[in-house]
Amino acid sequence: MSTALILAGLTLLAPAALARTLPVKDVSASSAHSDDSGVSYEAASIKDRKQSTAWFEGDSGSGLGAWVEVQLDGSQTVTGFRVWNGYWLTYDMWQRNNRAKEIEVLLSDGSQHDFTLSDEMKPQDIRFPKAVTTSSVKIRIKGIYKGTTFNDTALSELQVFNDEAESFVLPAGFTASSTYPADNDGDYEPDNLVDGVLDSMWCEGNKAGDGVGEWVEFDLGGSKKVSSLVMNNGNAYGFSSFMNANSATSATLTFSDGSKQQITIKPSMMDQTISFSPKTTSTVRITFDAIRKGKEFNDLCISEAHFLP
Numbered sequence: 001m002s003t004a005l006i007l008a009g010l011t012l013l014a015p016a017a018l019a020r021t022l023p024v025k026d027v028s029a030s031s032a033h034s035d036d037s038g039v040s041y042e043a044a045s046i047k048d049r050k051q052s053t054a055w056f057e058g059d060s061g062s063g064l065g066a067w068v069e070v071q072l073d074g075s076q077t078v079t080g081f082r083v084w085n086g087y088w089l090t091y092d093m094w095q096r097n098n099r100a101k102e103i104e105v106l107l108s109d110g111s112q113h114d115f116t117l118s119d120e121m122k123p124q125d126i127r128f129p130k131a132v133t134t135s136s137v138k139i140r141i142k143g144i145y146k147g148t149t150f151n152d153t154a155l156s157e158l159q160v161f162n163d164e165a166e167s168f169v170l171p172a173g174f175t176a177s178s179t180y181p182a183d184n185d186g187d188y189e190p191d192n193l194v195d196g197v198l199d200s201m202w203c204e205g206n207k208a209g210d211g212v213g214e215w216v217e218f219d220l221g222g223s224k225k226v227s228s229l230v231m232n233n234g235n236a237y238g239f240s241s242f243m244n245a246n247s248a249t250s251a252t253l254t255f256s257d258g259s260k261q262q263i264t265i266k267p268s269m270m271d272q273t274i275s276f277s278p279k280t281t282s283t284v285r286i287t288f289d290a291i292r293k294g295k296e297f298n299d300l301c302i303s304e305a306h307f308l309p
């Protein structure tokens with residue numbers, strides 16, 4: 001991911017990482033594409049917490065001038081946004097469809113900011129030169145990177161940020177016992193646990209095991225209070241994906257003073273909050289003690305996980 005540096009197994013979130021994700025109330029677009037089988041790539045797909053679903057403009061050309069707009073919860077201070085450029089279903093489909101290059105960002109006060117996106121299948125953080133106050137963020141496509149097969153332009157996901165502290169304990173970095181190697185669907189690095197996206201995940205990469213004994217450790221970037229773990233267990237892309245991969249059913253939390261607590265995890269991809277005895281700690285390691293086996297893949301995946309104070 002563009003927000004991460006990977007150093008000898010330690011994944012660090014970039015220091016300038018955007019901080020608090022702002023809720024989006026509504027999404028609209030100049031047009032949306034429907035394919036021959038009736039599948040629609042509507043504007044709402046840019047805000048559904050899935051990187052594999054996209055808004056596609058439905059104009060007759062390559063999409064120059066097409067726009068998508070998110071409405072925030074009233075007037076907000078905004079410092080930037082994160083965009084998943086192109087169609088992230090698979091790396092192959094990302095290459096075959098257009099990606100946005102030059103974009104014009106229009107705010108509710110009528111101001112306009114121009115940016116150039118890079119042509120890579122990584123979430124991109126875009127910062128305004130200084131904080132802006134706006135109730136909406138409209139992205140108009142001014143230039144494209146051409147796909148190899150199709151002439152439609154896609155954006156898969158968008159998050160809008162300000163610089164206030166995140167509502168959860170945002171980790172400074174991660175270490176993991178093992179990580180599944182990147183493939184045509186993307187990567188499985190532990191920073192996928194805190195990207196707010198349900199179909200990006202950390203998966204353990206121990207070929208011999210089913211996930212029992214594997215661990216992921218959160219570096220909290222200093223001493224912080226934690227009292228619960230919010231999780232989307234397994235592969236939370238959808239029900240069949242969830243059933244196909246391993247999910248966790250119990251784990252041990254190990255804190256920086258060496259103390260431990262055991263937690264029970266529901267084998268469900270839905271949001272769950274697991275409370276434990278509050279602890280002030282600089283690291284939390286989650287070691288998985290038991291799993292529910294998937295039908296197809298014998299790897300343990302976790303889609304989202306973060307600690308609340």
Ligand SMILES: [Ca+2]
Pocket residue numbers: 045046047048049050051052053054055156157
């Ligand atoms: Ca999406």
Ligand SMILES: [Ca+2]
Pocket residue numbers: 192193194195196197198199200201303304
């Ligand atoms: Ca995720």
